[in-house]
Amino acid sequence: MGKKSVTFADIARYTHFSKTTISRYFNDPDSLTVENQEKIAAALEELGYKENKVARILASGKTEFVGVIVPNLYLHFYSQMLDEILATYETYGYKFLVFAGDDNRDVERRYIEELLAYQIEGMIVLSNTVPSEELASFQVPVVTIEREDRFCSSVNTDNRAGGALAAGLLDECGCEVLIHINSDVPESVPAHGRISGFVDACRERGVACELMLRDFGHGYEEADRTMRQVFEELEERFPGRRKGVFVSNDTYANMLVNQIVRTHGGLPDEYRIVGFDDSPVSRESVIPISTVRQQVSRIAQEAMGLLMAQMEERKKRRPRPLGEPVHKAVEPVLVRRETAR
């Protein structure tokens, strides 16, 4: 690399101390006299020392690396989540090696191998292709976020509570029939709670409840077409009745709002709509959409907290055999906008 970089040995030679003393200057400065600290500080300045953490890692075994695997950064939820995860650097000092796995299981497996080769101390997984059982089998602490989490510790939004919040708001708006639009989410995925939470809340409130589970495909266009059909079905099946519609995410909710506005020239009183995520589109919509916000920042912090606990445990002499996975739930928050007050 051109000129060799300045090392502890150089500083030691220059200051007539030993390498150990230089090392101590960084890791336990108080064990040196103030005078000598200053000498060393001056020498560092003089020689233009730059620290080399790779060498430190090899010697200490601590990389302070955490691996992150997201499905993509196209969906706002994931990028926002990553943003908040990165922000925990200020608290814990851990650095993040990030991979976007694109929902491809084998690709993600390769990424995990690579991460392990870099001696990551822990892993945060948001993608849902590799089963949690397999994740748990790597000898590294893992915390998952909003995905199947049977064998791993995890942090999720309390999706059931989210479904209930939506049902509650729509009910309060005086809706005669409560409808939930979603895809057929497997029970193992936390987001399934949006369905069950909504249905149960409807039952408790004694309100008519309708489930419309559709395959929204993968692209935007496809989803939009499906939503158009759903809209027509709504118009046909529930004419004149006040419909409270809870849509599984804001992007889909916005499609529905657009459809309604294009047809009726606005949001008729017979519609009330609630989305999920509080993603940008919910407030950018012509009619700002009421929604259920996931506390992304809190989720990220809890996840790093959980991970830190496991990583610390692992550094001890006799680490406990990890015990049962811990699952944390973060309460969602209702955001009232114009589609349902």
Next chain:
Amino acid sequence: MGKKSVTFADIARYTHFSKTTISRYFNDPDSLTVENQEKIAAALEELGYKENKVARILASGKTEFVGVIVPNLYLHFYSQMLDEILATYETYGYKFLVFAGDDNRDVERRYIEELLAYQIEGMIVLSNTVPSEELASFQVPVVTIEREDRFCSSVNTDNRAGGALAAGLLDECGCEVLIHINSDVPESVPAHGRISGFVDACRERGVACELMLRDFGHGYEEADRTMRQVFEELEERFPGRRKGVFVSNDTYANMLVNQIVRTHGGLPDEYRIVGFDDSPVSRESVIPISTVRQQVSRIAQEAMGLLMAQMEERKKRRPRPLGEPVHKAVEPVLVRRETAR
């Protein structure tokens, strides 16, 4: 770390080869007999060997790390950009250490120090707080994307061409007056080209051209209020004339569209609108917005390509003194939607 991991020494002992031979198995397998390759392969399997790239780094000096600094991942452009940067792992094998600097200069400086301590081989910078002159002073190849780039190599969208595309489309739509809404972008930032490109294209076409540069502040609400004023001004100053409005980004363009739709119940024939970025909101809008797309994927690839070239050069015996920074421009693409055909 619980059980010590299996090392070359263990494999060597087990197979009665030397550590060197084991190393060769990985880095130059053909220099071993096929027979011995198989023996070693078997031993690796047997003992459950996991590679340790940190040790390799220390010995070889090559980290295959690239540092990335983005302002945030809240804006879609940055997260999409990061997504595409991460995707280049498949081509080049470089891993990415990512920091979100939140537009705080000193924070970003700390992040850069940290990145350098991890012996990154190169850096991709999207945030705009640290001057390119300072970036160039670190002894690491740097490529910037869509930011001030005087002293660094860079890849940017050809913003002037983007402004011209917008002007062209609006002119073709038969607009009588062409208006550009933007903030007062400094000339050093590539995005300034959207202004100059637009203005020059108007002049060439001999069309009336109006610049409305406003301070849109930092939050969404603030920007929305500003856009409301801009809208009122448009209505007042150009009544009855067909207005071709080019807005600096899709989020703002959507605010304008919403304002118009709320006032007029739709998009009157006297308005044509073009945004910039092709971000999700442009097609999620009630009236899907015509826009100028940045070729994010191409930009990311060009950036990594440029960076790779510099990093390779640096590994040679007598690296050229880097010479002048290289600036690449990527052509934008016009996306015709409903607000301007």
Next chain:
DNA sequence: TTGTACGCGTTATCAA
């Protein structure tokens, strides 16, 4: 308070 000596897990240089 400071120093000695060794280890971390690879790669690189020679020599065989």
Next chain:
DNA sequence: TTGATAACGCGTACAA
């Protein structure tokens, strides 16, 4: 084709 030995730059017992 293989091996012995010395780096790589730092941390850490243990000794002084």
